[in-house]
Amino acid sequence: MDYKEIIASYADKPGGIIEAFHAVQSQLSYLPREVIAEAAQVFNIPVSEAYGVASFYSMFSTEPRGKNIIRICESAPCHVAGAAEVVQALERELGIFMGESTADGLFALEFTECVGQCQATPVITINGEPYLDVNAATIPGILAKYR
Amino acid sequence: MAEEMRIVLRNYGKIDPLKIEDYIAQGGYKALEKARSMSQSDLIAEVKKSNLRGRGGAGFNCGQKWSFAYGAESDIKYVVCNADEGEPGTYKDRLIMENDPQALLEGMAICAYAIGAKQGYIYCRGEYPQVIKILNQAIEQAVTKGVLADFAIEVRSGAGAYVCGEETALIESIEGSRGEPRFKPPYPPSQGLWGKPTIVNNVETFANLPAIVENGADWYASIGVPSYPGTKIFTLTGDVNNCTFFEVPTNTTIRELIYKFGGGIPAGKKFKAVQIGGTSGAFIPESQLDTPVAFDNMSTIGATLGSGAVFVVDETRDIVDVAARIAGFFEHESCGKCAPCREGTARIAEIMENINDGFGEMSDLALLKKLGRVMSVSCLCGLGQAAPAPVITTIEHFMADYQAKIL
Ligand SMILES: Cc1cc2nc3c(=O)[nH]c(=O)nc-3n(C[C@H](O)[C@H](O)[C@H](O)COP(=O)(O)O)c2cc1C
Numbered sequence: 001m002d003y004k005e006i007i008a009s010y011a012d013k014p015g016g017i018i019e020a021f022h023a024v025q026s027q028l029s030y031l032p033r034e035v036i037a038e039a040a041q042v043f044n045i046p047v048s049e050a051y052g053v054a055s056f057y058s059m060f061s062t063e064p065r066g067k068n069i070i071r072i073c074e075s076a077p078c079h080v081a082g083a084a085e086v087v088q089a090l091e092r093e094l095g096i097f098m099g100e101s102t103a104d105g106l107f108a109l110e111f112t113e114c115v116g117q118c119q120a121t122p123v124i125t126i127n128g129e130p131y132l133d134v135n136a137a138t139i140p141g142i143l144a145k146y147r
Numbered sequence: 148m149a150e151e152m153r154i155v156l157r158n159y160g161k162i163d164p165l166k167i168e169d170y171i172a173q174g175g176y177k178a179l180e181k182a183r184s185m186s187q188s189d190l191i192a193e194v195k196k197s198n199l200r201g202r203g204g205a206g207f208n209c210g211q212k213w214s215f216a217y218g219a220e221s222d223i224k225y226v227v228c229n230a231d232e233g234e235p236g237t238y239k240d241r242l243i244m245e246n247d248p249q250a251l252l253e254g255m256a257i258c259a260y261a262i263g264a265k266q267g268y269i270y271c272r273g274e275y276p277q278v279i280k281i282l283n284q285a286i287e288q289a290v291t292k293g294v295l296a297d298f299a300i301e302v303r304s305g306a307g308a309y310v311c312g313e314e315t316a317l318i319e320s321i322e323g324s325r326g327e328p329r330f331k332p333p334y335p336p337s338q339g340l341w342g343k344p345t346i347v348n349n350v351e352t353f354a355n356l357p358a359i360v361e362n363g364a365d366w367y368a369s370i371g372v373p374s375y376p377g378t379k380i381f382t383l384t385g386d387v388n389n390c391t392f393f394e395v396p397t398n399t400t401i402r403e404l405i406y407k408f409g410g411g412i413p414a415g416k417k418f419k420a421v422q423i424g425g426t427s428g429a430f431i432p433e434s435q436l437d438t439p440v441a442f443d444n445m446s447t448i449g450a451t452l453g454s455g456a457v458f459v460v461d462e463t464r465d466i467v468d469v470a471a472r473i474a475g476f477f478e479h480e481s482c483g484k485c486a487p488c489r490e491g492t493a494r495i496a497e498i499m500e501n502i503n504d505g506f507g508e509m510s511d512l513a514l515l516k517k518l519g520r521v522m523s524v525s526c527l528c529g530l531g532q533a534a535p536a537p538v539i540t541t542i543e544h545f546m547a548d549y550q551a552k553i554l
């Protein structure tokens with residue numbers, strides 16, 4: 001579906017701009033300028049306000065990024081369980097630093113706070129899917145599924 | 148000694164969460180039927196008498212809150228479920244929604260009848276896409292069965308902002324805006340979602356209601372500590388043997404949580420501190436472990452019950468490093484609407500990072516305490532007011548750790 005159709009399908013939902021942004025992002029990985037302008041028009045708010053919404057929430061990105069979004073929990077329980085080693089392993093495996101995307105556009109690496117899977121720390125999510133009890137040794141196997 | 152007691156999680160593992168027939172076979176939706184046979188004011192009086200207090204952190208009497216929305220003049224009213232669950236170390240609302248979603252829907256429907264609402268929203272954090280699917284399926288089944296009558300429920304997704312757990316920020320977010328807290332008053336029961344009377348309750352609060360209506364207020368009020376009766380779900384993280392969850396009566400002590408249910412500290416190490424209620428909670432030392440977990444008992448030791456997260460650190464942990472990480476959390480999650488929090492969280496994080504990196508001075512600690520005092524009284528919402536607590540309480544109870552890094 002093209003982004004205009006996606007946004008239009010939420011037009012009747014009061015306050016539905018956040019849902020619309022989620023839907024677009026699941027296809028494009030980020031919210032390009034045209035999407036924000038289109039949403040502003042559909043939901044009848046100034047572009048600045050639509051941009052304000054897009055930039056407020058940490059799951060939205062207004063910059064292009066890799067297709068598979070890897071988020072590493074850095075909240076205290078994951079922090080003491082060794083999140084820093086997981087960060088190092090991911091950076092090494094992908095050849096990028098936190099906050100960057102791979103050149104082939106396949107992966108984006110981001111920090112997040114607690115994702116509510118704290119029964120088995122440290123935790124990462126890829127496109128919202130949680131991986132529990134991760135460590136440097138399990139990272140390559142997890143990434144292979146997305147390559 | 149306290150034993151586990153499942154009220155909220157009574158159907159955990161016993162039913163297929165995606166089969167409403169299973170829930171009904173366990174007696175589900177009988178309470179809603181009973182509620183609807185009562186007058187609205189009798190129902191609210193019963194909930195008030197049970198002394199059920201909010202499980203989302205603030206501990207407000209549930210029935211009393213409902214009576215404000217019931218009394219508010221308006222054709223349109225809303226019931227909103229707070230499923231934002233952003234407090235680090237917490238996943239109890241997810242457990243409820245994944246394992247017994249109909250209990251939540253029934254609790255919301257009881258509230259809707261009590262206050263006279265026809266529309267409900269569940270605001271579920273964006274990090275739980277699987278839960279959102281389950282909720283939508285559960286709603287579909289409830290609609291097909293006709294159990295909700297004319298009460299409609301819609302699920303809305305958050306998008307990664309801790310502050311949206313604050314009820315007025317959550318309302319802003321449902322309205323499609325930046326999730327910044329509103330000035331209060333007016334409070335949501337008089338003017339909430341789209342300016343209409345709105346009840347915002349936590350998932351665990353709603354999930355308690357079917358059992359309360361079914362078994363009566365007196366039954367519920369007799370469980371646990373009278374000032375905060377019932378059970379509470381706790382989720383254990385950090386240095387404990389059983390990193391898992393428990394539902395226990397509120398007279399359970401912190402020590403029992405860690406040693407009895409949590410199985411103690413791994414590898415024969417010694418206990419150092421526990422932070423309860425999530426990342427804004429106080430760090431509690433050994434000497435206060437015999438405190439019951441109920442709301443007011445926790446307040447008397449300067450701690451909070453909060454979400455029921457229990458984060459344990461053993462003697463080998465660097466508590467300054469942990470407190471510095473937590474300060475970073477608040478800097479990141481501050482919404483920026485008010486200056487004391489926007490600036491204050493950034494300064495606390497900066498000073499803590501300095502101390503943690505070995506560049507701190509003793510005068511920094513006095514500065515932190517002063518800043519903490521200012522923030523606790525001048526910040527607009529609970530985020531900024533509580534943000535200094537982990538730093539202040541670690542300075543208070545673990546001064547030696549700070550001294551070791553400063554000298
Ligand atoms: C920064 C902040 C975050 C909060 N996060 C949550 C949350 O994730 N879930 C929740 O139920 N309440 C949260 N609250 C409390 C809500 O504002 C509100 O008190 C609660 O939803 C009321 O429901 P209850 O009476 O059933 O507890 C938060 C409050 C603050 C200040």
Ligand code: SF4
Pocket residue numbers: 310327328480481482483484485486488489526527528529530531532
């Ligand atoms: S205290 Fe912090 S989070 Fe709350 S309104 Fe002020 S800036 Fe926003």
Ligand code: FES
Pocket residue numbers: 073074075076077078113114115116117118121122123235236237
């Ligand atoms: S603390 Fe990392 S998932 Fe909750």
